[in-house]
Amino acid sequence: MMFRDFTLTDKExxxxxxxxxxxxxxxxxxxxxxxxxxxxxxxIRSGAVRLEHHLHDGRNQIFAFMWSGDMFGTxxxxxxxxSAIALVDTYLFQIPYAALLNLIEVHPRIQTLFxxxxxxxxxxxxxxLLLATYPLVVKxxxxxxxxxxxxxxxxxxxxxxxxLAMDRRDIADYLGFAVETTSRMLKELEDMxxxxxxxxxxxxxxxxxxxDMF
Amino acid sequence: MMFRDFTLTDKExxxxxxxxxxxxxxxxxxxxxxxxxxxxxxxIRSGAVRLEHHLHDGRNQIFAFMWSGDMFGTxxxxxxxxSAIALVDTYLFQIPYAALLNLIEVHPRIQTLFxxxxxxxxxxxxxxLLLATYPLVVKxxxxxxxxxxxxxxxxxxxxxxxxLAMDRRDIADYLGFAVETTSRMLKELEDMxxxxxxxxxxxxxxxxxxxDMF
DNA sequence: CGGCGAGTTGATAGCTTTCAAATGCCGTGG
DNA sequence: CCACGGCATTTGAAAGCTATCAACTCGCCG
Numbered sequence: 220m221m222f223r224d225f226t227l228t229d230k231e232x233x234x235x236x237x238x239x240x241x242x243x244x245x246x247x248x249x250x251x252x253x254x255x256x257x258x259x260x261x262x263i264r265s266g267a268v269r270l271e272h273h274l275h276d277g278r279n280q281i282f283a284f285m286w287s288g289d290m291f292g293t294x295x296x297x298x299x300x301x302s303a304i305a306l307v308d309t310y311l312f313q314i315p316y317a318a319l320l321n322l323i324e325v326h327p328r329i330q331t332l333f334x335x336x337x338x339x340x341x342x343x344x345x346x347x348l349l350l351a352t353y354p355l356v357v358k359x360x361x362x363x364x365x366x367x368x369x370x371x372x373x374x375x376x377x378x379x380x381x382x383l384a385m386d387r388r389d390i391a392d393y394l395g396f397a398v399e400t401t402s403r404m405l406k407e408l409e410d411m412x413x414x415x416x417x418x419x420x421x422x423x424x425x426x427x428x429x430x431d432m433f
Numbered sequence: 434m435m436f437r438d439f440t441l442t443d444k445e446x447x448x449x450x451x452x453x454x455x456x457x458x459x460x461x462x463x464x465x466x467x468x469x470x471x472x473x474x475x476x477i478r479s480g481a482v483r484l485e486h487h488l489h490d491g492r493n494q495i496f497a498f499m500w501s502g503d504m505f506g507t508x509x510x511x512x513x514x515x516s517a518i519a520l521v522d523t524y525l526f527q528i529p530y531a532a533l534l535n536l537i538e539v540h541p542r543i544q545t546l547f548x549x550x551x552x553x554x555x556x557x558x559x560x561x562l563l564l565a566t567y568p569l570v571v572k573x574x575x576x577x578x579x580x581x582x583x584x585x586x587x588x589x590x591x592x593x594x595x596x597l598a599m600d601r602r603d604i605a606d607y608l609g610f611a612v613e614t615t616s617r618m619l620k621e622l623e624d625m626x627x628x629x630x631x632x633x634x635x636x637x638x639x640x641x642x643x644x645d646m647f
Numbered sequence: 648c649g650g651c652g653a654g655t656t657g658a659t660a661g662c663t664t665t666c667a668a669a670t671g672c673c674g675t676g677g
Numbered sequence: 678c679c680a681c682g683g684c685a686t687t688t689g690a691a692a693g694c695t696a697t698c699a700a701c702t703c704g705c706c707g
Binding site: 568 | 687
């Protein structure tokens with residue numbers, strides 16, 4: 220990445236906070252809808268969000284899961300190209316585009332923060348595409364669990380327990396297969412002793428063994 | 434997009450040209466290789482390029498096709514995450530990262546050009562994911578042909594003739610199916626009278642009918 | 648206790664891959 | 678100019694994988 224060591228100064232951070240509003244969304248609450256005029260960009264303070272695109276044929280493609288520290292809300296032709304929905308209880312910064320563009324005139328380095336975020340997103344999108352196109356769905360799911368285990372808020376490195384913020388349908392919509400397939404492949408991974416389902420949302424991972432699949 | 438009306442001033446453009454080298458790559462020539470230390474970013478003057486990622490299991494995933502005006506060569510952890518290969522005879526600007534980062538200090542607006550390019554890429558990546566995850570491969574291919582027809586250099590709006598810069602394998606690697614499937618689905622589209630194959634690289638499109646699929 | 652939604656499981660149908668072989672295309676060398 | 682070789686493309690048949698549809702279980706909450 221071009222600007223990996225970049226951080227804002229206190230002054231720049233203050234200026235950004237001054238135009239931001241702290242908002243809260245409970246689980247499953249919609250933040251904005253695809254096609255809506257885009258007025259705000261968001262930064263996650265805590266929680267998790269999914270970005271999804273509804274297609275004519277009824278398919279619902281999830282583009283990304285966003286985590287603490289991530290920004291989202293880019294617009295295309297003035298409107299949001301995807302809907303944003305809170306997966307769990309989520310706290311956000313809401314930043315108006317109009318004020319942000321003015322602020323960048325004064326503090327150009329704030330733009331670098333956005334470039335950095337967008338570059339992060341392109342990396343995530345690359346990994347997502349790789350996952351979603353693995354010929355065998357069991358490999359898609361295995362890779363997905365590894366991705367999730369990178370989120371410190373949802374994975375305990377000591378107990379190896381992953382807490383899934385999303386349900387089976389979200390996973391299926393992210394990886395491009397049917398809901399039932401999520402269950403079947405979780406069972407297959409469990410039979411192979413790569414994971415252990417403690418409850419429907421809590422899964423113990425054997426990251427070593429899972430990585431050996433790749 | 435945030436900065437759709439953005440253009441450089443003459444002075445900024447000159448400064449950028451001053452650190453750029455014009456280079457040429459014949460068809461099928463490699464520009465850089467995945468894993469290589471990333472020293473340059475590129476802008477296409479004319480031609481076309483594919484960005485591909487080679488996986489352990491032998492699969493070759495194509496992330497994007499890049500066209501005239503597009504920039505590529507982003508790095509992750511100092512190295513290129515994908516290989517870049519010219520599809521046809523291609524002319525490029527080669528811009529050293531070191532000089533570019535210095536130049537941005539002097540002309541901050543040049544960074545906006547990159548932000549704009551990266552945002553363009555995220556849009557393309559979104560459309561790519563949608564295409565590559567359609568449950569029916571014939572729909573993937575149909576959507577792909579529509580995407581290609583947006584490139585004025587390769588699509589004649591009057592005759593409706595599309596010239597494919599890539600071969601069957603490239604298409605398969607981009608859309609996530611087997612090479613043979615490319616042929617079979619082209620035949621299926623031809624049987625449905627949505628396209629007409631003039632030669633292996635030249636295809637007449639009925640864009641109206643193809644769009645009706647979606 | 649009952650009811651609802653999420654998750655799981657089973658059987659079959661449908662689609663795509665794989666493997667194999669044929670055909671077409673094009674540049675090279677005789 | 679033609680024959681040949683190599684590569685890209687196309688076609689065929691069978692095997693493999695996943696979606697679909699239906700039924701069932703589980704957990705949670707009124």
